Amino acid sequence: MAEEIDQKTISAQEEAPQSSQAPADVAGVGRRYHQRRNVTIIVDSTSDYAPGVAEQLGVEVIPFTYVDSNGVEHVDDMWKTQDPHEFYENMRKHPETHYTTSAVTPGRYLEVFEKAAEEGLPIIYMGLSEGLSSSINAARQAADMLREKRPGTEIYVLDNRCDSAAGELLAIEVVRQASNGLTARELYDWASDARYFIHGYFTLDSFDALAAGGRIPPAAANVGGKLDIKPELSYDLNGALTLRGMCRGRKKALRAIIQDFRDNYAHEPSLPLAIVSTDAEKDADWLEHEIRKEKGCEDVTVIRSSVSPILGTHVGPGMVALVFWGTDRREKLSLTDRIAKRVRGRASSGGDAQDAPGTTGAQS
Structure with a gap:
């Protein structure tokens, strides 16, 4: 355990409310986004959003699911119906407890994307890295299916290339940029660079x-x-x-x-x-x-x-x-890796080319 700290100085839950709440300007960013909304932003539940952040931003959250040792499926609702301390304390007391996580299916993604497309706005989905989950590939499949069913639909699928709260920080700034007037394609390009x-x-x-x-x-x-x-x-x-x-x-x-x-x-x-x-x-x-x-x-x-x-x-x-x-x-990156990255970038015309509407190609 780290060295003891005077609890009068730091108390994440009580005496330092800025630590456990959304940033002070998140609600304002969300309001500006909705006032001039020209894109629908969708994320997933693995970005570990602090209470209230996703709601204040106005982004739609696709929940992942997991199954416990008894075969009961649970929805990751970002701790709305479960206490995190109790969950992890149970893991400590019962190390034999085994949980199985599952990727979101293409069908579930398509359901969410189709509903969003009814608004007639471009769609951006930002999801958990392919390095940790196959869900982003399911989202890409769903985006392709949506384009076939609704030709002309503008939808972008972005691999966060990071995990946990990194996705939260990225989403906050993407919504901020959207509220500043960036188009869907500009947001996609911005996030494709900003994630690094x-x-x-x-x-x-x-x-x-x-x-x-x-x-x-x-x-x-x-x-x-x-x-x-x-x-x-x-x-x-x-x-x-x-x-x-x-x-x-x-x-x-x-x-x-x-x-x-x-x-x-x-x-x-x-x-x-x-x-x-x-x-x-x-x-x-x-x-x-x-x-x-x-x-x-x-x-x-x-x-x-x-x-x-x-x-x-x-x-x-x-x-x-x-x-x-x-x-x-x-x-x-090493010199040789930087050269390889540049070659891949030229081949795919930059970004995750396969995620952009109407394009195919290698992922950078």
Whole structure:
């Protein structure tokens, strides 16, 4: 556990309401978006929206589903009918509990897209990275079916290339840009570039959930637990999880996250940050406290929320993550990788060409 912090200084749920609520201007952004709405924006439930954010933005949310050990299917309603602490505490007390998550089907996507198309506005769907789920491919199939059924429909499918609250930060700014008058195509192009400026770093309490999901060998999880090894993870340019390093002890892992923040933060106080966890509020408090000690971050808005069951079942209780706008993640590529990216970009005419209306091609 991170070092103790004076609770009078930081209390995410009570004494620092800006931490657990939507950014102060989200409601205003949502109102402006609806006043001049020229596009329908659809997202999914895996972006770990803080209470009220999706509603205030006015975006439609497609929920994922998961099945518990008893075979009962649950809808991820962003904790409206379930308490996150109880959910993750149950995972702690009953490690044998197994959850199965499932991708949204093309049929379900088509149902949502068809309803949205009735308004006659262009549609943008922003979904969980292909590096973590096949759902984005189902959305692409549904978009193609919609174009066949309703020729001329303008619909864009964007792979967030990130996960969790990174999708929330991206959605907030996409709605802001829409309220400023960007067209659907301009929003798609804007988001296709902006997604690479969002960073996310997190650590886990144990390797157990990763081992249970087949992401690491059980033997590695056992050794990691005995040596108190804590991983620091992020996501790569395709949105897949990537290991950044191994730390001996939780405190060192948390400090590694703060160091990555210092190295990559964009220093734009007007843009919110996000801290999410799977019932690790004290560590989330510690991260926020450390961030506010950084120059220029004293009054930055920090959005706090709980990780959805869809992602939480794969990382287990005790995960904590920091997400923020920062430097261009593509600049970290090696020289040869940058050349390869440029070649792919020329081949596909930029962006996710296969996601744009009436186009086919390789994904960049």
